[in-house]
Amino acid sequence: MTRNQSPSGPDASARVGFGMARPTTGSGGGAGMGTPNPPDEVPEAELLAPDARVDLAKERAATGIDEVFTSLDADLVGLSPVKTRIREIAALLLVDRARSRFGLSTSRPNLHMCFTGSPGTGKTTVALRMADLLHRLNYLRRGHLVSVTRDDLVGQYVGHTAPKTKEVLKRAMGGVLFIDEAYYLYRAENERDYGQESIEILLQTMENHREDLVVILAGYKDRMDSFFQSNPGMGSRIAHHVDFPDYTQEELEAIGDLMVGHEGYEFTPEARDTFKSYLERRRTQPRFANARSVRNAIERARLRHASRLMETTDAVSKDELITLTPEDFSTSRVFTEDANSKTAEPAFD
Ligand SMILES: Nc1ncnc2c1ncn2[C@@H]1O[C@H](COP(=O)(O)OP(=O)(O)O)[C@@H](O)[C@H]1O
């Protein structure tokens, strides 16, 4: 499955740059076509005098990146190490920009990243925000995100892989290419696997088109580590490793509260208790996927709520349309299934 996603937020053209003149003859793509050049080179004539000063707070305010941080904090429960890393990366880039105005940074920093963590820990969601952030900081021309897996990159037959990979790369240019479970590109047991061909093309592009593409590899930490061991070229091109921890029970509950609120529903106090024990059980069962399981649980509860209301013959009130009750959760198989059962189906929640 491939998705093209755009960050929400003000249009790029409405955003104020760094107050620095942009070269129109730079090496990057899009020169002179109304698209910002990558902030890599400042022409000699436009360098600041050695005794000049750069107001970083002003520069920062002009980019609008604080909006990204505000919405990260509001929309995403927990993840504090991840949020800290994102702030650090933004600070690094702001300082890099200031340095380049004095002629101190000559090449664009490597921004390829690796997001590790279990399913449903927010990797894709944060990658979207990262694309938006890099766009606001002028490191990405478009700031969209193209999410792919092995099947989108690797063909089944000789000669199919290169065109497939190149097509994906072309779509991702100017934005973020997010490769989910990237380690499936490499099959240690098969030297002739077409995945290797895709890896080679990715490596080349990651090096040669740094100014126009950021690649984010995602997946489980242990598998990613062994992928990098077998593919040191890939590992060496990753500048930032960000680890997404599993959510605690309290965080999962808070994520549920947030989602229920967003959808315009409310728990009764008893329903909130039932939801809590639902999560306590669900966490120990197979195919638990952190925040994604929370989302699924709430979707299922909404279905039960709707069926329940449809069965009543009385007219329903606004309150009833909003309120989730304990039975919307307690009838789930999560409460009947044996925690150690290995037969659980995907649609568990
Ligand atoms: N910290 C969080 N707070 C609120 N919702 C979250 C959080 N992390 C993930 N989600 C939600 O959970 C779902 C799965 O997240 P996703 O980013 O797809 O996880 P991953 O890519 O790691 O599998 C999405 O609907 C996302 O909005």
Ligand SMILES: [Mg+2]
């Ligand atoms: Mg994902």
